[in-house]
Amino acid sequence: MKVVIVGNGIAGNxxxxxxxxxxxxxxxxxLSAEAVPEYDPCSLPYYLAGNIGKxxxxxxxxxxxxxxxxxxxxxxxxxxxxxxxKSVTTEEGVEIGYDKLVLAHGGALFFPPIEGIRNxxxxxxxQMSEMEKLEAHKGRKAVVIGSGAIGIEAAxxxxxxxxEVHIIELLGWILPVLFDEPTARLLETAMEGYGIxxxxxxxxxxxxxxxxxxxxxxxKREIECDTVVVATGVIPGTALAKTAQIETGxxxxxNRQMETSVADIYACxxxxxxxxxxxxxxxxxxxxxxxxxxxxxxxxNILGDHVKYLGAYAFARVHFFNTHASTFGKTMRATACxxxxxxxxxxxxxxxxxxxxxxxGKVLGGQAIGRYADAMGAFIGAMWRKDDLDQLRAKxxxxxxxxxxxxxxxxxxxxxxxxxxx
Amino acid sequence: xEIRREQLAVDPLKCNGCQQCLMACSMKxxxxxxxxxxxxxxxxxxxxxxxxxxxxxxxxxxxxxxVCPMNARVRQENGTVITNTDVCIGCRxxxxxxxxxxxxxxxxxxxxxxxxxxxxxxxxxxCVTACREGALKISKDDALTKGxxxxxxxxxxxxxxxxxxxxxx
Numbered sequence: 001m002k003v004v005i006v007g008n009g010i011a012g013n014x015x016x017x018x019x020x021x022x023x024x025x026x027x028x029x030x031l032s033a034e035a036v037p038e039y040d041p042c043s044l045p046y047y048l049a050g051n052i053g054k055x056x057x058x059x060x061x062x063x064x065x066x067x068x069x070x071x072x073x074x075x076x077x078x079x080x081x082x083x084x085x086k087s088v089t090t091e092e093g094v095e096i097g098y099d100k101l102v103l104a105h106g107g108a109l110f111f112p113p114i115e116g117i118r119n120x121x122x123x124x125x126x127q128m129s130e131m132e133k134l135e136a137h138k139g140r141k142a143v144v145i146g147s148g149a150i151g152i153e154a155a156x157x158x159x160x161x162x163x164e165v166h167i168i169e170l171l172g173w174i175l176p177v178l179f180d181e182p183t184a185r186l187l188e189t190a191m192e193g194y195g196i197x198x199x200x201x202x203x204x205x206x207x208x209x210x211x212x213x214x215x216x217x218x219x220k221r222e223i224e225c226d227t228v229v230v231a232t233g234v235i236p237g238t239a240l241a242k243t244a245q246i247e248t249g250x251x252x253x254x255n256r257q258m259e260t261s262v263a264d265i266y267a268c269x270x271x272x273x274x275x276x277x278x279x280x281x282x283x284x285x286x287x288x289x290x291x292x293x294x295x296x297x298x299x300x301n302i303l304g305d306h307v308k309y310l311g312a313y314a315f316a317r318v319h320f321f322n323t324h325a326s327t328f329g330k331t332m333r334a335t336a337c338x339x340x341x342x343x344x345x346x347x348x349x350x351x352x353x354x355x356x357x358x359x360x361g362k363v364l365g366g367q368a369i370g371r372y373a374d375a376m377g378a379f380i381g382a383m384w385r386k387d388d389l390d391q392l393r394a395k396x397x398x399x400x401x402x403x404x405x406x407x408x409x410x411x412x413x414x415x416x417x418x419x420x421x422x
Numbered sequence: 423x424e425i426r427r428e429q430l431a432v433d434p435l436k437c438n439g440c441q442q443c444l445m446a447c448s449m450k451x452x453x454x455x456x457x458x459x460x461x462x463x464x465x466x467x468x469x470x471x472x473x474x475x476x477x478x479x480x481x482x483x484x485x486x487x488x489v490c491p492m493n494a495r496v497r498q499e500n501g502t503v504i505t506n507t508d509v510c511i512g513c514r515x516x517x518x519x520x521x522x523x524x525x526x527x528x529x530x531x532x533x534x535x536x537x538x539x540x541x542x543x544x545x546x547x548x549c550v551t552a553c554r555e556g557a558l559k560i561s562k563d564d565a566l567t568k569g570x571x572x573x574x575x576x577x578x579x580x581x582x583x584x585x586x587x588x589x590x591x
Contacts (some may be wrong), residue, residue, distance in 0.1 A: 014463050043511075044493030052492070053512045071459060250589060289488035319516045326518040376518040384572075385580060397469045399581060403469035405434035406574075407581035411520060 003302060004098035006078045006240065007105035008032030010040065011269025011291040013060065015102050018299030020068050028070045029096065031088065033077040033105065036128050037062055042288055044131045045150070049157035057128070078105070080242035083262045099264065100302050103241060103252060104295070106270035107234040107286060110378050112145075116207030122228045125154045125377025139163060139227035143216045145204055147174040149316055151231030155196055156288055156320055158229070166197040168216070173200055178316050178327045182346075183367040186353055190323040190369075199223075199364055234286050236271040249273045251284050256308040258298045266301065277311025278329065278364070278383055279338075285312045314365075315380065317373075323351075326356035326373040328380050332357050345417050347372065356417065361390035378413045393417065428500070428562045430547060432475050436558035439464050439473035446552035450540055458529060461537045462549065475558060477549075478503065478524040478536035486516035486525065498545055504538045507531070 003019060005012045008030050016028050017090045038060040047057045076090040087097045109124045111117050123134040142158045144151045147169040155165045167174065171186035174191075188198055199218065207215040207228055215224045216349050236251035247253040247261040251273035258266050268287040272294065290312040301306040315328040335342050337359050342364075347357040352370035356363060356379060363383040368376055382389065387410075394416025441464060444457035452459045462477040480502045487495045487503060494510040497503050505516070505525070512532035517525045525534040540547045552559045564570075 018461075040491065040493060043509075046492065046511050052509055056492070056509045288491070289485065292488045315519055317513060317518050319513050324514050326514075373514070373518055374523055377520040377523050380519065381521045385582065399470065400437065401470045401472055403471045403581045404467055405474070407463065407578040408434060408467060408472065408474045410578075410582060411470060411472075412465065415467070415469075 001100045002097065003100045003102065004096055005030045005102040005104055006088065007103070007269065007271075008034065008038055008072065008074075008290075009104060009106050009269060009296045010038075010288055011106070012102065012104035012243060013038045014292050014295035015104060015268065015299045015302075016068070016070050018296055019302060020070065022299075022303055023354045024069075029098075030065075030070060030072045031076045031078050031090065031096070032061075032074050034073060034128065035074050037065065037072075037392050039128055040124060040288075041128075044125065044128065045153035045157045048125075048131060048135055048154070051160075078240055079243070081240065081246075081265070083244045083265065086264070089395075091328070101259070101265045102298055103265065103267040103271060104269040104291075104298075104304075105237050105240060107251075109230065109238040110233045110235045111230060112232050114145075114202070114204050116209065116213075117230065118210055118299050119207055119213050119225060119228075120211060122207060122230060124230050125150050126234065133239045134227075137227060139225075142166070142227040142229060143168060143223055143225045144169075144229045144231055146230065146232035147198075147200075147215040148177065148231055148233060149175070149318060150208065151229070152318055152320065154229050154231055155191075158227070159194065163227065164197075165195075166199065166216075166219060166224075166225070167191075168204055169198070169200045170200070170203055174198060175318060178314075178318070179325070179333070179367050180332045180355065183325065183327075183353060183355055183369065186351070186369055187318070187320070187323065187325055190351070191320050194321050194323075196320075224288030234270060235265075236273070236286075237282065238271065241267070241271075249282070257301045257306070257347060258294055258309055259301070266298045268298045274309070274312045277313045278386070280311070283312060283314075285314045287314065287316065289315065313380075313383075323369065324373055325367070325377045327365070327367040328356060328376065329363070329383055331365055331367070335359060335364055347416075354416070358389055361388050362386050363389060372416070375412065375416055378409050378416070381409060382413055387413075389413075389417065423572065427566075428539070428560055429480075429566055430477060430537065430550070431559045431561040431565070432472040432477060433557045433559070435557075436555045437473040437475055437553075438555055440555070441554040442554065443475060443549035444560055446548040447537075450543070450548040451535075460525070461526065461535050475549075476522055476524050477496075480537075481521075485519045485521075489515045490517045490556045491515065497542060498538060499517065500539055500541045502536070502541065504536055505534045506563060507533050507535075510534060525532075545568060582583050 030196045039058045080089045106248045109126045113415040124130045131318045142163040144155045144167045202218040238248040240250045252267040269291040295308045317326045340360045348352040354368045354372035356366040364377045444460035447460035448456045465474045492509045494506040510533040
């Protein structure tokens with residue numbers, strides 16, 4: 001059997017590794033649009049910041065592919081699929097036949113339609129090649145457009161490199177998808193304390209400069225700068241899937257076996273649209289742990305295991321120098337449109353802050369800064385199990401000693417939310 | 423699921439919070455008696471008067487390995503999962519995702535650290551040797567069969583509020 005994997009990222013390589021571990025004979029071919037072996041995009045900002053060397057970003061060397069007997073084709077962007085002939089065609093016109101095809105080519109950075117966004121001095125933070133350019137660039141004043149996780153990490157890295165950093169966010173507060181306003185405001189205060197200039201609720205109108213960037217114009221001000229980093233989100237790549245008439249929504253649609261609508265074609269990673277493990281709604285969490293789990297499901301199904309994907313979940317952490325924050329599940333804002341009794345548990349002591357979102361007594365999401373974040377895992381567990389926190393609040397202090405010893409994470413959960421009981 | 427050969431087992435009912443294990447652990451791993459540097463911690467449940475030694479359970483399907491942006495969480499040959507301090511950048515993702523909150527942050531380096539069951543020491547984990555109450559033990563063979571694990575899980579499951587359902591693969 002010949003398995004062709006489109007994409008040399010986390011998901012693609014995970015599929016290859018799982019297949020190779022269980023099947024020594026199978027022919028595995030990876031098509032990579034880039035020229036480098038597998039690296040971890042999550043660690044790129046830390047490479048930029050100088051926390052780690054370039055070699056630590058890479059997870060494999062070219063020799064590793066040989067050792068694993070995986071055929072990898074660099075600079076080979078797949079452009080079309082012919083499901084009848086079972087073949088993929090690359091940009092250079094090379095046609096590769098397959099028995100099973102895995103789409104794991106991820107997403108592309110979204111460049112908003114702003115005048116001057118293709119100027120020299122405008123960088124992105126998603127790919128190794130882009131990051132190398134930014135690393136080699138010498139500037140002193142940077143504007144980061146967008147304050148998602150990538151934007152915040154890039155801002156920290158640039159600050160560490162000695163830049164003066166401005167962040168522009170279109171919506172009302174930073175990290176609008178991951179955090180609710182109160183949590184984000186606390187983070188904003190902390191970041192301003194570290195010397196970052198934040199401009200929320202501002203729209204970038206134009207990036208000025210002919211040869212090199214000279215300034216960024218927003219609807220409220222003009223910021224002089226010599227570096228611009230675009231971090232406005234990642235859009236899933238669906239163009240390739242469309243050439244094979246695979247059903248797509250925002251991303252490639254897959255069923256619980258991670259199969260697309262066309263036989264023998266699977267998809268996983270940043271390019272798929274999947275469902276939330278707890279609320280079952282259609283979501284796109286382009287996060288590393290989901291990519292890994294989806295890849296394991298794909299590999300299992302190719303090998304005939306008939307395993308089912310249990311759903312994606314949101315979990316992210318943000319840190320800025322010594323301020324650590326964590327979030328999982330849905331935010332209060334995203335919960336507002338759901339039916340049911342939603343409730344908010346909030347606790348604050350000094351700079352530590354905890355916010356747990358409940359719907360009908362069940363944990364739906366949470367955010368925390370500082371000390372409270374250390375107990376995040378207990379809440380994630382409660383979300384997975386759909387623990388009834390109303391019952392827990394009433395009972396946790398009455399659970400006897402032996403019970404407490406057996407189910408201590410539950411008591412810890414009770415302790416944490418106990419004081420906030422109505 | 424393959425059951426590991428050896429597993430560190432914790433019995434909170436026997437623990438009296440004396441912290442001998444923390445001392446032994448910091449001595450073994452950091453060469454210095456300092457409970458703040460140990461790779462485990464003791465959680466006190468005041469209402470029930472229970473002390474729980476919190477230690478990395480080395481989950482088979484460990485979420486910390488998946489969320490680490492640096493791939494610094496690595497599975498050792500003896501089954502334990504430790505942080506590779508050469509690449510850990512101290513983002514604490516492993517602390518936040520851990521169901522028991524076991525990774526601890528080294529106060530000097532900011533990197534996380536978890537139990538490796540003293541894998542380079544033939545005499546076994548130092549905390550087990552140090553524990554006089556028998557709260558920390560090495561479980562193996564008969565004490566680590568599927569039946570025993572299931573029975574333990576049932577014990578804690580009985581305490582959880584209703585609608586309990588496992589969702590994880």
